[in-house]
Amino acid sequence: xxxxVLRRILYAIPIAFGVSVVxxxxxxxxxxxxxxxxxxPDATAETIAIVKHAYGFDKPLxxxxxxxxxxxxxxxxxxxxxxxxxxxxxxxxxxxxTALLAMFAVPISFFIGYVMGAVAGSCAGRWIDRVxxxxxxxxxxLPNYWLGIVLVIVFxxxxxxxxxxxxxxxxxxxxxxxxxxxxxxxxxxxxTLSMIPVGILxxxxxxxxxxxxxxxxxxxxxxxxxxxxxxxxxxxxxxxxQVMAVMGLQFGYLIGGSILVETVFTWPxxxxxxxxxxxxxxxxxxxxxxxxxSLVFVATNLLVDLLQSLIDPRIRxx
Amino acid sequence: xxxFFVIPAKAEIQSSKPPTAALDPRFLGCGDVSExxxxxxxEDQALPATRVRGYWQSVFYRxxxxxxTLVFAAIVLxxxxxxxFAPLLAPFDPYKESIVGRLKPFGWRDHPLGTDELGRDxxxxxxxxxxxxxxxxxxxxxxASLIGGMLGVLAGFVGGRTNTAVMRAMDVFYAFxxxxxxxxxxxxxxxxxxxxxxxxxxxxxxxxxxxAETATTQVRALDFIEAARASGAKTMxxxxxxxxxxxxxxxxxxxxxxxxxxxxxxxxxxxxxxGVRPPLPDWGLMLSTLRQSIYVVPLVxxxxxxxxxxTSICCNLVSDGLRAAMDVRM
Numbered sequence: 001x002x003x004x005v006l007r008r009i010l011y012a013i014p015i016a017f018g019v020s021v022v023x024x025x026x027x028x029x030x031x032x033x034x035x036x037x038x039x040x041p042d043a044t045a046e047t048i049a050i051v052k053h054a055y056g057f058d059k060p061l062x063x064x065x066x067x068x069x070x071x072x073x074x075x076x077x078x079x080x081x082x083x084x085x086x087x088x089x090x091x092x093x094x095x096x097x098t099a100l101l102a103m104f105a106v107p108i109s110f111f112i113g114y115v116m117g118a119v120a121g122s123c124a125g126r127w128i129d130r131v132x133x134x135x136x137x138x139x140x141x142l143p144n145y146w147l148g149i150v151l152v153i154v155f156x157x158x159x160x161x162x163x164x165x166x167x168x169x170x171x172x173x174x175x176x177x178x179x180x181x182x183x184x185x186x187x188x189x190x191x192t193l194s195m196i197p198v199g200i201l202x203x204x205x206x207x208x209x210x211x212x213x214x215x216x217x218x219x220x221x222x223x224x225x226x227x228x229x230x231x232x233x234x235x236x237x238x239x240x241x242q243v244m245a246v247m248g249l250q251f252g253y254l255i256g257g258s259i260l261v262e263t264v265f266t267w268p269x270x271x272x273x274x275x276x277x278x279x280x281x282x283x284x285x286x287x288x289x290x291x292x293x294s295l296v297f298v299a300t301n302l303l304v305d306l307l308q309s310l311i312d313p314r315i316r317x318x
Numbered sequence: 319x320x321x322f323f324v325i326p327a328k329a330e331i332q333s334s335k336p337p338t339a340a341l342d343p344r345f346l347g348c349g350d351v352s353e354x355x356x357x358x359x360x361e362d363q364a365l366p367a368t369r370v371r372g373y374w375q376s377v378f379y380r381x382x383x384x385x386x387t388l389v390f391a392a393i394v395l396x397x398x399x400x401x402x403f404a405p406l407l408a409p410f411d412p413y414k415e416s417i418v419g420r421l422k423p424f425g426w427r428d429h430p431l432g433t434d435e436l437g438r439d440x441x442x443x444x445x446x447x448x449x450x451x452x453x454x455x456x457x458x459x460x461x462a463s464l465i466g467g468m469l470g471v472l473a474g475f476v477g478g479r480t481n482t483a484v485m486r487a488m489d490v491f492y493a494f495x496x497x498x499x500x501x502x503x504x505x506x507x508x509x510x511x512x513x514x515x516x517x518x519x520x521x522x523x524x525x526x527x528x529x530a531e532t533a534t535t536q537v538r539a540l541d542f543i544e545a546a547r548a549s550g551a552k553t554m555x556x557x558x559x560x561x562x563x564x565x566x567x568x569x570x571x572x573x574x575x576x577x578x579x580x581x582x583x584x585x586x587x588x589x590x591x592x593g594v595r596p597p598l599p600d601w602g603l604m605l606s607t608l609r610q611s612i613y614v615v616p617l618v619x620x621x622x623x624x625x626x627x628x629t630s631i632c633c634n635l636v637s638d639g640l641r642a643a644m645d646v647r648m
Contacts (some may be wrong), residue, residue: 003447014486015489015490015493017485018487018489018490018493019490019494021490022494023502026478026502026503026506027506029503029506029507053557074494090608108583128473137631137634137635137638140578140632141582141627141628141630141631141633141635142627142630143582143585143586143602143605143623143626143630145586145589145605145623146605146620146622146623146624146626146627147623149612149619149620149623150620150623151610152612153612153616153620157612157613157616192484209381209492215625219595233519253496253497255495255496255499255535256497257375259497259501259590260497260499260586260589260590263589264609274501274505275501275590277505277589278501278590278592279591281508283506286502286505286506290494290498290502292499293495293498294493294495297493297494297498298493298494300620301493
């Protein structure tokens with residue numbers, strides 16, 4: 001077990017390195033000079049040379065990468081071009097807001113999706129299975145940014161029950177979860193964000209449960225005289241590793257992929273920060289946000305793999 | 319949104335059973351005799367019980383008897399035709415603006431679906447928008463299947479260090495949530511339709527490569543490859559006749575399931591201003607510009623998203639049906 005954990009952790013390092021290479025490369029796949037956004041359009045050749053030197057753009061590329069990596073490792077992501085604040089502060093503030101959404105969306109969607117899938121898988125072929133499968137297809141096919149807009153139209157525009165966008169009433173400082181005037185801003189984004197994970201989890205769980213139920217050992221359990229409930233428990237436990245892998249991915253999606261939902265609700269999270277950075281061509285923020293989010297994603301996957309090996313010893317042997 | 323939607327996890331592919339069709343002798347052109355026993359009452363009972371049906375014949379047989387898939391395939395076909403013949407079907411010029419006719423509800427002065435924020439006819443724009451959205455849904459998947467598939471077959475067939483190198487490189491791209499990767503690439507390159515498609519292609523290559531690699535590795539270990547080699551077949555011949563035949567099935571099924579994801583992601587990029595540029599009509603872009611007007615004509619504003627949703631769900635269901643018919647497990 002110890003060796004597996006060590007190997008898996010060591011394996012995450014080159015991945016994280018590769019991720020940082022990709023993030024670094026983002027600046028260079030941009031058309032034109034990366035300095036274009038900083039420099040005034042009428043800059044003289046001399047100014048350009050000075051700025052180039054100041055940003056280290058006159059050094060060879062691998063050197064630039066190492067310098068950049070060294071700075072990143074010490075938590076220095078540079079300064080936002082749009083706000084002049086350190087990127088690390090921008091990103092950590094935004095990530096905290098995204099985490100607030102995920103804190104609700106993750107348990108809600110995982111629970112609903114898992115229960116739906118487990119029920120459907122256990123009743124494969126019956127009407128309840130069809131209903132769940134249909135609902136799950138709707139969940140994975142819904143453009144969540146559109147769902148967000150529709151929910152706003154219904155609940156904010158038509159019934160005026162919930163706020164349409166933002167995080168907290170205008171001008172209020174801090175976000176107090178316990179006050180309805182604050183927490184009601186969470187409802188629509190969380191519901192919208194949960195839709196896709198619910199669909200995907202229901203589909204995966206259903207497939208996994210249905211597959212395990214067809215294995216021979218289930219028959220053996222029945223032959224031994226176990227109650228249906230006890231058999232189901234065995235089945236669910238054996239379907240768990242597969243479900244957990246998808247949960248890990250979906251967790252990553254809820255943290256990193258919420259850009260569209262956050263844009264719809266102007267929720268000041270990491271995704272919204274990213275879309276603002278794109279509009280402003282704010283490359284340091286773009287780079288910093290993507291790097292942070294993907295590292296969170298790498299860490300999540302690592303954690304899921306370790307948890308999986310804890311549940312299913314077979315994985316450790318491969 | 320793929321991981322987001324349905325790009326399978328590493329474990330998901332690996333832990334599932336091998337794609338059965340891929341290893342099924344039926345795929346190699348041998349006959350299928352099992353069908354007759356499992357599906358009684360087909361065609362002429364007087365035929366001898368051992369009548370052989372080819373693999374593709376049995377696939378089409380199953381498809382023909384799957385009304386749900388057929389209905390949704392018909393809807394997809396209708397959407398494609400509507401987009402293709404948009405110039406004939408559209409009642410108005412999709413670019414014709416009108417200052418007085420902005421944001422009008424359904425049925426206003428011969429505009430059956432109302433008008434948008436610049437007074438352009440919604441129905442015409444939806445029809446023309448379908449062309450762009452479908453194109454952005456299909457083209458990246460096609461290119462990614464080609465490149466990812468080739469890489470996967472190469473990695474799987476050569477094995478060893480090549481396999482490790484290719485698959486580890488793919489793992490790096492797996493480390494990004496797919497929306498994030500698409501947004502990052504498109505954002506860095508500055509948006510536009512071509513860049514959007516390029517970004518989506520790059521997002522789809524790694525999972526495609528993984529599907530092809532898994533299938534190839536499984537086939538490569540089978541005896542008949544050994545037999546072909548022993549009888550003197552060259553590597554290219556083996557790949558062409560023995561490997562591809564078994565890999566194309568899973569790749570095709572996976573690609574079909576990506577179309578819906580691609581449409582959603584492409585519209586998402588346009589929604590963020592990273593895909594199609596105005597005034598070109600595109601569902602995602604229309605949704606984004608109309609979002610400001612939900613207080614004026616909420617129903618009209620919801621239309622482009624509805625189009626995306628219907629197209630995506632139909633593509634998903636057709637893909638599910640194809641998978642069931644081709645008996646490929648993902």
